Amino acid sequence: MIRVHHLNNSRSQRVLWLLEELGRPYEVVRYQRKANMLAPSELKRVHPLGKSPVIEDDGKKLAETGLIVEYLVARYGPDLAPARDSDLYWRYIYWLHYAEGSLMPPLLLKLVVNRLGLLGLPARRFVDAQLKLHLVFLEAELANAPWFLGDRFSAADIMLSFPLEVATQRGGLDQTRPRLMDFLARIHARPAYRRAIERGGAYLYGA
Amino acid sequence: MIRVHHLNNSRSQRVLWLLEELGRPYEVVRYQRKANMLAPSELKRVHPLGKSPVIEDDGKKLAETGLIVEYLVARYGPDLAPARDSDLYWRYIYWLHYAEGSLMPPLLLKLVVNRLGLLGLPARRFVDAQLKLHLVFLEAELANAPWFLGDRFSAADIMLSFPLEVATQRGGLDQTRPRLMDFLARIHARPAYRRAIERGGAYLYGA
Numbered sequence: 001m002i003r004v005h006h007l008n009n010s011r012s013q014r015v016l017w018l019l020e021e022l023g024r025p026y027e028v029v030r031y032q033r034k035a036n037m038l039a040p041s042e043l044k045r046v047h048p049l050g051k052s053p054v055i056e057d058d059g060k061k062l063a064e065t066g067l068i069v070e071y072l073v074a075r076y077g078p079d080l081a082p083a084r085d086s087d088l089y090w091r092y093i094y095w096l097h098y099a100e101g102s103l104m105p106p107l108l109l110k111l112v113v114n115r116l117g118l119l120g121l122p123a124r125r126f127v128d129a130q131l132k133l134h135l136v137f138l139e140a141e142l143a144n145a146p147w148f149l150g151d152r153f154s155a156a157d158i159m160l161s162f163p164l165e166v167a168t169q170r171g172g173l174d175q176t177r178p179r180l181m182d183f184l185a186r187i188h189a190r191p192a193y194r195r196a197i198e199r200g201g202a203y204l205y206g207a
Numbered sequence: 208m209i210r211v212h213h214l215n216n217s218r219s220q221r222v223l224w225l226l227e228e229l230g231r232p233y234e235v236v237r238y239q240r241k242a243n244m245l246a247p248s249e250l251k252r253v254h255p256l257g258k259s260p261v262i263e264d265d266g267k268k269l270a271e272t273g274l275i276v277e278y279l280v281a282r283y284g285p286d287l288a289p290a291r292d293s294d295l296y297w298r299y300i301y302w303l304h305y306a307e308g309s310l311m312p313p314l315l316l317k318l319v320v321n322r323l324g325l326l327g328l329p330a331r332r333f334v335d336a337q338l339k340l341h342l343v344f345l346e347a348e349l350a351n352a353p354w355f356l357g358d359r360f361s362a363a364d365i366m367l368s369f370p371l372e373v374a375t376q377r378g379g380l381d382q383t384r385p386r387l388m389d390f391l392a393r394i395h396a397r398p399a400y401r402r403a404i405e406r407g408g409a410y411l412y413g414a
Contacts, residue, residue: 064305064308065308067305104312105311122323
């Protein structure tokens with residue numbers, strides 16, 4: 001059975017949700033953030049970087065959310081992605097890379113700049129401008145369809161959920177971007193999403 | 208012909224190198240960083256986020272380095288990746304996601320913290336510890352083989368080149384990690400790497 005090493009209030013929540021959408025049985029090993037928000041050191045026994053998510057499947061240990069989503073969908077749920085020989089497939093892979101490679105970094109910067117308080121002020125304008133750029137881009141992407149690949153829900157939507165949820169807390173995402181807010185409302189209403197929250201434990205960023 | 212929108216001293220240098228390794232003809236459109244190091248606004252006419260690299264191929268516009276590498280290798284150079292039905296394939300995809308999703312964010316943080324000068328000091332210990340974690344991990348990955356997938360050079364090595372090169376400038380990578388430094392020396396000696404530098408223009412992080 002697939003085992004998911006899951007850190008509370010983290011990017012690994014998406015992996016639980018994906019497995020629920022796939023209808024795959026899985027086991028959750030839970031880890032709790034320390035008071036300083038960092039991952040506990042026990043995660044270093046799972047993977048040298050000590051981050052979450054890590055999954056175990058079929059004798060393999062896999063880290064990095066984008067890879068995990070790409071792997072699980074290819075192996076267990078090709079219906080959650082476009083056909084490999086279509087142009088849309090590359091759009092799907094784009095979103096898997098974009099979510100952590102481009103959208104999360106300014107959200108991480110924002111967290112650090114916020115923690116610096118007044119000391120971080122000189123960097124705030126730059127970080128806020130970057131975040132706005134992404135939100136404008138993403139809002140426009142939903143102009144003609146409810147999901148990031150068009151009319152069909154896909155694993156790209158699951159991948160983008162976490163940074164967008166985090167953006168409502170510290171990235172400036174609010175009702176001035178109604179399509180993104182509707183997107184979040186739609187995913188939060190999915191039964192598989194709700195079941196994943198039950199399996200993962202209290203989730204700061206969910207509905 | 209493939210067109211690459213290339214920003215000097217940036218992650219897009221890898222795309223030129225990959226195309227040289229593939230032996231594909233390509234056209235380079237060059238952009239120069241502004242005095243504040245940000246990308247010039249002309250890149251916004253290519254892609255709404257205004258970042259580099261973006262490539263154009265066969266009527267498609269593709270952004271995000273990890274996606275571009277995955278796409279170009281799948282389409283034009285499967286020899287630079289393991290076979291799709293092997294476990295090593297997922298290790299390859301892991302590195303594509305890891306380079307930008309996990310290794311670049313602390314390097315970006317370091318840049319911002321450095322620019323804050325004394326104001327950034329409270330964040331420096333956290334950032335330096337994150338960077339060290341990655342360098343220890345990567346040095347260990349090269350303990351038994353010269354390349355990140357083992358005995359055979361692959362596009363994973365190309366993907367990891369940029370963050371490792373940046374790490375020599377601001378991430379604390381030096382001769383105390385001899386395997387990583389040897390890795391950089393080996394890639395910098397490759398004829399395709401040299402040709403890519405000629406096509407891309409002066410490159411701050413190369414040899």
